[in-house]
Amino acid sequence: MxxxxxxxxxxxxxxxxxxxxxxxxxxxxxxxxxDSCCFGVDADNQLSDDRYMIxxxxxxxxxxxxxxxxxxxxxxxxxxxxxxxxxxxxLVFTVSIDGAGTMGEIQSHQIQILQNGTVCMELNLTGxxxxxxxxxxxxxxxxxxxxxxxxxxxGYNGGLADLLTHYGGTLAEPAxxxEPAxxxEPxxxxEPAxxxEPxxxxEPxxTxEPxxTxEPxxxxEPxxTxEPxxTxEPxxxxxxELRKGQKVSLQKKEGQSLGEIHVNLNWSQPTGLAxxxxxxxxxxxxxxxxxxxxxxxxxxxLGKKFGSLTDSPYILLDxxxxxxxxSNGENxxxxxxxxxxxxxxxxxxxxxxxxxxxxxxxxxxxxxxxxNPELIVRMDEYGSRCKVCAIALLxxxxxxxxxxxxxxxYFDSKPKMDKAYHWGLKWGYGKK
Numbered sequence: 001m002x003x004x005x006x007x008x009x010x011x012x013x014x015x016x017x018x019x020x021x022x023x024x025x026x027x028x029x030x031x032x033x034x035d036s037c038c039f040g041v042d043a044d045n046q047l048s049d050d051r052y053m054i055x056x057x058x059x060x061x062x063x064x065x066x067x068x069x070x071x072x073x074x075x076x077x078x079x080x081x082x083x084x085x086x087x088x089x090x091l092v093f094t095v096s097i098d099g100a101g102t103m104g105e106i107q108s109h110q111i112q113i114l115q116n117g118t119v120c121m122e123l124n125l126t127g128x129x130x131x132x133x134x135x136x137x138x139x140x141x142x143x144x145x146x147x148x149x150x151x152x153x154x155g156y157n158g159g160l161a162d163l164l165t166h167y168g169g170t171l172a173e174p175a176x177x178x179e180p181a182x183x184x185e186p187x188x189x190x191e192p193a194x195x196x197e198p199x200x201x202x203e204p205x206x207t208x209e210p211x212x213t214x215e216p217x218x219x220x221e222p223x224x225t226x227e228p229x230x231t232x233e234p235x236x237x238x239x240x241e242l243r244k245g246q247k248v249s250l251q252k253k254e255g256q257s258l259g260e261i262h263v264n265l266n267w268s269q270p271t272g273l274a275x276x277x278x279x280x281x282x283x284x285x286x287x288x289x290x291x292x293x294x295x296x297x298x299x300x301x302l303g304k305k306f307g308s309l310t311d312s313p314y315i316l317l318d319x320x321x322x323x324x325x326x327s328n329g330e331n332x333x334x335x336x337x338x339x340x341x342x343x344x345x346x347x348x349x350x351x352x353x354x355x356x357x358x359x360x361x362x363x364x365x366x367x368x369x370x371x372n373p374e375l376i377v378r379m380d381e382y383g384s385r386c387k388v389c390a391i392a393l394l395x396x397x398x399x400x401x402x403x404x405x406x407x408x409x410y411f412d413s414k415p416k417m418d419k420a421y422h423w424g425l426k427w428g429y430g431k432k
Contacts, residue, residue, distance in 0.1 A: 264366045
Protein backbone atom coordinates (compact mmCIF):
# COMPACT_ATOMS: atom_id res chain seq x y z
CA MET A 1 0.00 0.00 0.00
CA UNK A 2 1.18 3.52 -0.84
CA UNK A 3 0.60 6.29 1.73
CA UNK A 4 -0.20 9.45 -0.21
CA UNK A 5 0.88 12.87 1.07
CA UNK A 6 -0.06 16.37 0.00
CA UNK A 7 1.62 17.19 -3.33
CA UNK A 8 2.12 13.54 -4.38
CA UNK A 9 2.09 12.73 -8.12
CA UNK A 10 2.58 9.34 -9.71
CA UNK A 11 1.32 6.73 -12.18
CA UNK A 12 -1.92 5.11 -11.08
CA UNK A 13 -0.98 1.91 -12.94
CA UNK A 14 1.88 1.31 -10.50
CA UNK A 15 -0.68 0.46 -7.79
CA UNK A 16 -3.81 -0.92 -9.52
CA UNK A 17 -4.94 -2.70 -12.70
CA UNK A 18 -6.26 0.12 -14.92
CA UNK A 19 -8.42 -2.21 -17.04
CA UNK A 20 -10.42 -3.28 -13.98
CA UNK A 21 -12.88 -1.22 -11.88
CA UNK A 22 -11.62 0.20 -8.60
CA UNK A 23 -13.17 1.95 -5.59
CA UNK A 24 -12.53 5.43 -4.14
CA UNK A 25 -13.65 5.51 -0.51
CA UNK A 26 -14.01 8.93 1.17
CA UNK A 27 -14.66 9.54 4.88
CA UNK A 28 -14.75 12.88 6.75
CA UNK A 29 -15.09 13.11 10.54
CA UNK A 30 -16.07 16.37 12.25
CA UNK A 31 -18.92 18.39 13.72
CA UNK A 32 -20.54 19.47 10.43
CA UNK A 33 -22.30 17.88 7.47
CA UNK A 34 -19.91 17.02 4.63
CA ASP A 35 -20.83 16.45 0.98
CA SER A 36 -18.49 14.66 -1.41
CA CYS A 37 -18.50 15.05 -5.18
CA CYS A 38 -16.63 13.73 -8.23
CA PHE A 39 -16.19 16.17 -11.13
CA GLY A 40 -15.54 14.55 -14.52
CA VAL A 41 -13.86 17.31 -16.54
CA ASP A 42 -12.46 17.66 -20.05
CA ALA A 43 -8.98 18.51 -21.37
CA ASP A 44 -9.65 22.21 -20.63
CA ASN A 45 -10.39 21.39 -16.98
CA GLN A 46 -14.06 22.28 -17.52
CA LEU A 47 -17.27 20.52 -16.47
CA SER A 48 -18.54 20.52 -20.06
CA ASP A 49 -21.10 17.76 -19.36
CA ASP A 50 -23.18 18.14 -16.17
CA ARG A 51 -23.95 14.41 -16.24
CA TYR A 52 -20.40 13.74 -15.05
CA MET A 53 -20.84 15.69 -11.80
CA ILE A 54 -21.46 12.70 -9.51
CA UNK A 55 -22.79 13.25 -5.99
CA UNK A 56 -25.61 12.02 -3.75
CA UNK A 57 -28.34 13.58 -5.89
CA UNK A 58 -26.88 12.21 -9.16
CA UNK A 59 -25.43 8.87 -8.20
CA UNK A 60 -24.20 7.59 -11.57
CA UNK A 61 -22.78 8.82 -14.84
CA UNK A 62 -24.75 8.19 -18.05
CA UNK A 63 -23.36 4.68 -18.71
CA UNK A 64 -22.39 3.70 -15.17
CA UNK A 65 -18.68 4.49 -15.60
CA UNK A 66 -18.82 6.18 -12.16
CA UNK A 67 -21.32 5.04 -9.50
CA UNK A 68 -21.64 6.66 -6.07
CA UNK A 69 -22.95 5.06 -2.89
CA UNK A 70 -23.30 7.71 -0.17
CA UNK A 71 -24.38 7.46 3.47
CA UNK A 72 -23.89 10.27 5.99
CA UNK A 73 -20.29 11.52 5.79
CA UNK A 74 -19.12 8.37 3.94
CA UNK A 75 -19.02 8.04 0.14
CA UNK A 76 -17.86 5.21 -2.12
CA UNK A 77 -17.24 5.74 -5.84
CA UNK A 78 -16.90 2.73 -8.15
CA UNK A 79 -14.82 3.84 -11.16
CA UNK A 80 -14.26 2.11 -14.52
CA UNK A 81 -11.64 4.20 -16.35
CA UNK A 82 -11.71 2.07 -19.50
CA UNK A 83 -15.41 2.86 -20.02
CA UNK A 84 -15.09 6.65 -19.74
CA UNK A 85 -15.75 8.65 -22.92
CA UNK A 86 -12.72 10.26 -24.55
CA UNK A 87 -13.81 13.77 -23.55
CA UNK A 88 -13.46 12.98 -19.82
CA UNK A 89 -9.76 13.49 -19.10
CA UNK A 90 -9.77 13.98 -15.32
CA LEU A 91 -11.73 12.89 -12.24
CA VAL A 92 -11.58 15.32 -9.29
CA PHE A 93 -12.71 14.06 -5.88
CA THR A 94 -13.84 16.84 -3.52
CA VAL A 95 -15.57 17.35 -0.19
CA SER A 96 -17.42 20.48 0.96
CA ILE A 97 -19.20 21.65 4.09
CA ASP A 98 -22.98 21.98 4.05
CA GLY A 99 -23.67 24.88 6.44
CA ALA A 100 -21.43 26.38 9.12
CA GLY A 101 -17.85 25.34 9.87
CA THR A 102 -14.51 25.14 8.06
CA MET A 103 -12.18 22.35 7.02
CA GLY A 104 -9.73 23.58 9.64
CA GLU A 105 -12.14 22.21 12.26
CA ILE A 106 -12.36 18.63 10.97
CA GLN A 107 -10.92 15.72 12.93
CA SER A 108 -9.88 13.72 9.86
CA HIS A 109 -10.37 13.27 6.13
CA GLN A 110 -9.40 9.94 4.57
CA ILE A 111 -9.36 8.77 0.94
CA GLN A 112 -8.63 5.14 0.09
CA ILE A 113 -8.25 3.52 -3.33
CA LEU A 114 -9.23 -0.14 -3.26
CA GLN A 115 -9.30 -2.89 -5.85
CA ASN A 116 -10.69 -6.38 -5.29
CA GLY A 117 -11.16 -5.53 -1.58
CA THR A 118 -7.52 -4.52 -1.01
CA VAL A 119 -6.45 -0.99 -0.01
CA CYS A 120 -3.85 0.05 -2.59
CA MET A 121 -3.40 3.75 -1.80
CA GLU A 122 -4.42 5.92 1.17
CA LEU A 123 -4.44 9.67 1.94
CA ASN A 124 -4.96 10.92 5.51
CA LEU A 125 -5.51 14.59 6.36
CA THR A 126 -6.60 16.49 9.50
CA GLY A 127 -7.85 19.97 10.30
CA UNK A 128 -4.23 21.07 10.82
CA UNK A 129 -3.77 20.77 7.05
CA UNK A 130 -6.37 23.51 6.42
CA UNK A 131 -7.61 26.84 7.78
CA UNK A 132 -10.83 28.60 6.65
CA UNK A 133 -11.56 26.48 3.59
CA UNK A 134 -15.12 25.21 3.14
CA UNK A 135 -14.26 22.85 0.26
CA UNK A 136 -11.15 20.86 -0.68
CA UNK A 137 -9.83 18.78 -3.56
CA UNK A 138 -8.49 15.55 -2.10
CA UNK A 139 -7.18 13.66 -5.12
CA UNK A 140 -7.19 13.97 -8.92
CA UNK A 141 -7.01 11.06 -11.35
CA UNK A 142 -6.02 12.42 -14.76
CA UNK A 143 -4.91 11.27 -18.20
CA UNK A 144 -1.48 12.46 -19.37
CA UNK A 145 -0.29 9.83 -21.82
CA UNK A 146 -1.22 7.35 -19.07
CA UNK A 147 -3.59 7.59 -16.11
CA UNK A 148 -1.94 9.33 -13.18
CA UNK A 149 -2.89 10.33 -9.63
CA UNK A 150 -2.17 13.52 -7.65
CA UNK A 151 -3.13 14.61 -4.15
CA UNK A 152 -3.17 18.44 -4.15
CA UNK A 153 -5.28 18.63 -0.94
CA UNK A 154 -6.04 22.25 -1.87
CA GLY A 155 -8.96 24.28 -0.55
CA TYR A 156 -11.52 26.95 -1.44
CA ASN A 157 -12.88 29.40 1.10
CA GLY A 158 -16.05 29.91 -0.95
CA GLY A 159 -17.07 26.26 -0.71
CA LEU A 160 -18.87 24.39 -3.46
CA ALA A 161 -19.72 27.62 -5.30
CA ASP A 162 -15.99 28.31 -5.80
CA LEU A 163 -15.45 24.73 -6.97
CA LEU A 164 -18.24 25.07 -9.53
CA THR A 165 -16.77 28.32 -10.79
CA HIS A 166 -13.29 26.79 -11.00
CA TYR A 167 -14.57 23.97 -13.20
CA GLY A 168 -16.74 26.14 -15.44
CA GLY A 169 -20.04 26.11 -13.58
CA THR A 170 -21.95 29.32 -14.20
CA LEU A 171 -23.96 31.23 -11.63
CA ALA A 172 -27.05 33.12 -12.80
CA GLU A 173 -26.67 36.86 -13.32
CA PRO A 174 -28.75 39.10 -11.00
CA ALA A 175 -32.13 39.91 -12.51
CA UNK A 176 -32.85 43.53 -13.59
CA UNK A 177 -34.61 45.54 -10.91
CA UNK A 178 -38.20 46.27 -12.00
CA GLU A 179 -40.91 48.31 -10.41
CA PRO A 180 -42.53 46.29 -7.62
CA ALA A 181 -45.67 44.36 -8.49
CA UNK A 182 -48.60 45.79 -6.55
CA UNK A 183 -49.82 43.65 -3.70
CA UNK A 184 -53.63 43.64 -3.49
CA GLU A 185 -54.87 45.29 -0.33
CA PRO A 186 -57.43 43.37 1.69
CA UNK A 187 -61.02 44.45 1.09
CA UNK A 188 -62.00 46.82 3.95
CA UNK A 189 -64.79 45.65 6.23
CA UNK A 190 -67.58 48.29 6.29
CA GLU A 191 -68.32 49.99 9.61
CA PRO A 192 -71.49 48.69 11.24
CA ALA A 193 -74.55 50.98 11.06
CA UNK A 194 -75.10 53.03 14.28
CA UNK A 195 -77.66 51.65 16.71
CA UNK A 196 -80.60 54.12 17.01
CA GLU A 197 -81.32 55.73 20.36
CA PRO A 198 -84.18 54.05 22.25
CA UNK A 199 -87.59 55.76 21.95
CA UNK A 200 -89.09 56.68 25.36
CA UNK A 201 -92.21 54.72 26.30
CA UNK A 202 -95.10 57.07 27.27
CA GLU A 203 -96.74 56.78 30.66
CA PRO A 204 -99.98 54.75 30.50
CA UNK A 205 -103.25 56.70 30.43
CA UNK A 206 -105.35 56.41 33.62
CA THR A 207 -107.87 53.62 33.46
CA UNK A 208 -111.35 55.12 32.79
CA GLU A 209 -114.43 54.19 34.77
CA PRO A 210 -116.08 51.12 33.29
CA UNK A 211 -118.95 51.86 30.91
CA UNK A 212 -122.19 49.94 31.16
CA THR A 213 -121.84 46.50 29.60
CA UNK A 214 -123.15 46.65 26.00
CA GLU A 215 -124.92 43.93 24.18
CA PRO A 216 -122.44 41.25 23.02
CA UNK A 217 -121.16 41.75 19.50
CA UNK A 218 -120.60 38.62 17.34
CA UNK A 219 -116.87 37.65 17.13
CA UNK A 220 -115.64 37.49 13.53
CA GLU A 221 -113.77 34.47 12.23
CA PRO A 222 -109.97 34.87 12.63
CA UNK A 223 -107.88 35.69 9.56
CA UNK A 224 -105.76 32.73 8.32
CA THR A 225 -102.14 32.76 9.59
CA UNK A 226 -99.77 33.72 6.73
CA GLU A 227 -97.08 31.27 5.66
CA PRO A 228 -93.64 32.10 7.21
CA UNK A 229 -91.17 33.82 4.90
CA UNK A 230 -88.13 31.52 4.39
CA THR A 231 -84.82 32.80 5.80
CA UNK A 232 -82.30 33.32 2.96
CA GLU A 233 -79.21 31.11 2.93
CA PRO A 234 -76.00 32.94 4.00
CA UNK A 235 -73.78 33.94 1.07
CA UNK A 236 -70.48 31.97 1.28
CA UNK A 237 -67.25 33.95 1.59
CA UNK A 238 -65.38 34.42 -1.69
CA UNK A 239 -61.97 34.99 -0.04
CA UNK A 240 -60.45 33.69 3.19
CA GLU A 241 -57.16 35.06 4.58
CA LEU A 242 -55.58 32.35 6.73
CA ARG A 243 -54.00 32.90 10.14
CA LYS A 244 -50.87 30.92 11.12
CA GLY A 245 -51.88 27.43 12.23
CA GLN A 246 -55.42 27.82 10.84
CA LYS A 247 -56.79 24.90 8.80
CA VAL A 248 -59.51 25.13 6.15
CA SER A 249 -60.82 22.63 3.60
CA LEU A 250 -60.92 22.57 -0.17
CA GLN A 251 -63.73 20.12 -0.98
CA LYS A 252 -65.46 18.90 -4.11
CA LYS A 253 -69.23 19.15 -4.46
CA GLU A 254 -71.29 15.97 -4.45
CA GLY A 255 -71.22 14.33 -7.86
CA GLN A 256 -68.43 16.60 -9.12
CA SER A 257 -64.64 16.41 -9.29
CA LEU A 258 -62.42 18.72 -7.24
CA GLY A 259 -60.99 20.37 -10.36
CA GLU A 260 -57.64 22.08 -10.76
CA ILE A 261 -56.07 23.85 -7.77
CA HIS A 262 -54.14 26.94 -8.82
CA VAL A 263 -51.39 28.16 -6.42
CA ASN A 264 -49.89 31.59 -7.19
CA LEU A 265 -46.89 33.40 -5.62
CA ASN A 266 -46.36 37.15 -6.03
CA TRP A 267 -43.78 39.40 -4.39
CA SER A 268 -42.26 42.89 -4.56
CA GLN A 269 -38.79 44.14 -5.40
CA PRO A 270 -36.86 46.65 -3.21
CA THR A 271 -37.35 50.35 -3.88
CA GLY A 272 -35.62 53.51 -2.74
CA LEU A 273 -32.10 53.22 -1.26
CA ALA A 274 -32.09 49.37 -1.29
CA UNK A 275 -32.68 49.33 -5.04
CA UNK A 276 -29.49 51.37 -5.65
CA UNK A 277 -27.38 48.46 -4.38
CA UNK A 278 -28.94 45.85 -6.71
CA UNK A 279 -30.61 43.90 -3.89
CA UNK A 280 -32.94 42.20 -6.38
CA UNK A 281 -34.89 39.26 -4.94
CA UNK A 282 -35.72 36.10 -6.90
CA UNK A 283 -38.28 33.94 -5.09
CA UNK A 284 -39.00 30.41 -6.33
CA UNK A 285 -42.39 28.77 -5.75
CA UNK A 286 -41.77 25.08 -5.01
CA UNK A 287 -43.60 22.01 -3.73
CA UNK A 288 -42.70 18.79 -1.91
CA UNK A 289 -45.08 15.95 -2.76
CA UNK A 290 -45.85 12.51 -1.37
CA UNK A 291 -48.13 10.21 -3.38
CA UNK A 292 -50.27 7.44 -1.93
CA UNK A 293 -48.00 4.82 -3.54
CA UNK A 294 -45.05 6.16 -1.48
CA UNK A 295 -43.41 8.19 -4.26
CA UNK A 296 -41.82 11.41 -2.97
CA UNK A 297 -40.16 14.31 -4.74
CA UNK A 298 -39.88 18.06 -5.27
CA UNK A 299 -41.30 20.37 -7.94
CA UNK A 300 -38.87 23.26 -8.53
CA UNK A 301 -37.28 25.35 -11.29
CA LEU A 302 -33.83 24.38 -9.99
CA GLY A 303 -32.83 21.35 -12.03
CA LYS A 304 -35.87 21.95 -14.31
CA LYS A 305 -38.11 19.66 -12.24
CA PHE A 306 -41.34 21.27 -13.49
CA GLY A 307 -43.53 18.14 -13.13
CA SER A 308 -46.65 17.19 -15.11
CA LEU A 309 -50.37 17.80 -14.71
CA THR A 310 -51.47 14.68 -16.61
CA ASP A 311 -48.81 12.21 -15.45
CA SER A 312 -47.27 11.50 -12.02
CA PRO A 313 -46.92 13.50 -9.82
CA TYR A 314 -49.95 15.42 -11.27
CA ILE A 315 -48.38 18.76 -10.25
CA LEU A 316 -47.01 21.35 -12.70
CA LEU A 317 -44.84 24.45 -12.18
CA ASP A 318 -45.55 26.60 -15.23
CA UNK A 319 -42.42 28.77 -15.23
CA UNK A 320 -39.80 30.76 -13.32
CA UNK A 321 -40.30 34.50 -12.73
CA UNK A 322 -36.76 35.74 -12.03
CA UNK A 323 -37.81 39.33 -11.22
CA UNK A 324 -41.16 39.50 -9.41
CA UNK A 325 -42.26 41.93 -12.13
CA UNK A 326 -44.56 39.48 -13.88
CA SER A 327 -48.09 40.26 -12.71
CA ASN A 328 -48.87 36.56 -12.97
CA GLY A 329 -46.00 35.68 -10.58
CA GLU A 330 -45.10 32.00 -10.32
CA ASN A 331 -47.78 29.32 -10.50
CA UNK A 332 -48.22 25.69 -9.48
CA UNK A 333 -51.18 23.70 -10.82
CA UNK A 334 -52.48 20.61 -8.99
CA UNK A 335 -54.73 18.08 -10.75
CA UNK A 336 -57.58 17.70 -8.24
CA UNK A 337 -59.09 14.88 -10.32
CA UNK A 338 -56.11 12.74 -9.20
CA UNK A 339 -56.63 13.36 -5.48
CA UNK A 340 -56.81 9.59 -4.65
CA UNK A 341 -53.18 9.40 -5.82
CA UNK A 342 -51.91 12.39 -3.75
CA UNK A 343 -51.26 11.98 0.00
CA UNK A 344 -49.84 15.39 0.96
CA UNK A 345 -48.15 18.50 -0.46
CA UNK A 346 -45.89 21.12 1.12
CA UNK A 347 -45.98 24.48 -0.69
CA UNK A 348 -42.81 26.49 0.01
CA UNK A 349 -40.62 29.21 -1.44
CA UNK A 350 -36.91 29.92 -1.37
CA UNK A 351 -34.82 32.98 -2.18
CA UNK A 352 -32.67 31.89 -5.13
CA UNK A 353 -30.97 35.29 -5.45
CA UNK A 354 -30.86 38.38 -3.24
CA UNK A 355 -30.73 38.93 0.50
CA UNK A 356 -33.18 37.13 2.78
CA UNK A 357 -35.37 40.18 3.30
CA UNK A 358 -38.94 38.93 3.56
CA UNK A 359 -40.21 42.33 4.70
CA UNK A 360 -39.15 43.81 1.35
CA UNK A 361 -40.44 40.86 -0.68
CA UNK A 362 -43.92 40.92 0.94
CA UNK A 363 -44.73 37.53 -0.56
CA UNK A 364 -48.40 36.56 -0.99
CA UNK A 365 -49.64 33.11 -1.97
CA UNK A 366 -53.20 32.58 -3.22
CA UNK A 367 -54.96 29.26 -3.83
CA UNK A 368 -57.98 28.95 -6.11
CA UNK A 369 -60.12 25.84 -6.45
CA UNK A 370 -63.54 25.58 -8.20
CA UNK A 371 -66.58 25.91 -5.88
CA ASN A 372 -64.33 26.93 -2.95
CA PRO A 373 -63.35 30.34 -1.54
CA GLU A 374 -60.01 31.79 -2.63
CA LEU A 375 -57.39 31.24 0.10
CA ILE A 376 -54.80 33.95 0.85
CA VAL A 377 -51.56 33.24 2.75
CA ARG A 378 -49.38 36.25 3.51
CA MET A 379 -45.72 35.69 4.40
CA ASP A 380 -46.13 38.18 7.21
CA GLU A 381 -43.42 37.16 9.70
CA TYR A 382 -40.43 39.23 8.65
CA GLY A 383 -37.78 38.73 11.33
CA SER A 384 -36.08 35.66 9.86
CA ARG A 385 -32.85 35.86 7.80
CA CYS A 386 -33.29 32.29 6.53
CA LYS A 387 -33.77 31.75 2.80
CA VAL A 388 -36.45 29.00 2.82
CA CYS A 389 -40.07 29.41 3.95
CA ALA A 390 -42.62 26.60 4.33
CA ILE A 391 -45.91 28.28 3.38
CA ALA A 392 -48.78 25.77 3.53
CA LEU A 393 -49.39 22.05 4.08
CA LEU A 394 -52.10 20.31 2.04
CA UNK A 395 -53.26 16.87 3.21
CA UNK A 396 -55.69 14.46 1.53
CA UNK A 397 -59.04 14.35 3.33
CA UNK A 398 -60.87 11.08 2.56
CA UNK A 399 -60.23 11.59 -1.18
CA UNK A 400 -62.87 14.36 -1.10
CA UNK A 401 -60.47 17.30 -0.95
CA UNK A 402 -57.52 18.76 0.95
CA UNK A 403 -57.09 20.39 4.33
CA UNK A 404 -54.91 23.50 3.99
CA UNK A 405 -52.85 24.75 6.95
CA UNK A 406 -50.91 28.03 6.98
CA UNK A 407 -47.32 27.40 8.18
CA UNK A 408 -45.03 30.38 7.34
CA UNK A 409 -42.08 28.64 9.01
CA TYR A 410 -38.51 29.64 8.02
CA PHE A 411 -35.46 27.35 7.62
CA ASP A 412 -31.74 27.68 6.83
CA SER A 413 -31.98 25.12 4.03
CA LYS A 414 -34.35 22.79 2.19
CA PRO A 415 -32.88 19.67 3.86
CA LYS A 416 -33.69 21.15 7.29
CA MET A 417 -37.27 21.91 6.18
CA ASP A 418 -37.50 18.36 4.78
CA LYS A 419 -36.41 16.95 8.15
CA ALA A 420 -38.90 19.10 10.08
CA TYR A 421 -41.84 17.76 8.06
CA HIS A 422 -40.49 14.17 7.81
CA TRP A 423 -40.22 13.95 4.01
CA GLY A 424 -36.95 12.00 3.79
CA LEU A 425 -35.57 13.19 0.43
CA LYS A 426 -31.90 13.35 -0.51
CA TRP A 427 -30.78 16.86 -1.48
CA GLY A 428 -27.98 17.94 -3.79
CA TYR A 429 -26.82 20.98 -5.73
CA GLY A 430 -28.46 22.30 -8.88
CA LYS A 431 -28.56 25.38 -11.05
CA LYS A 432 -31.01 27.10 -13.37
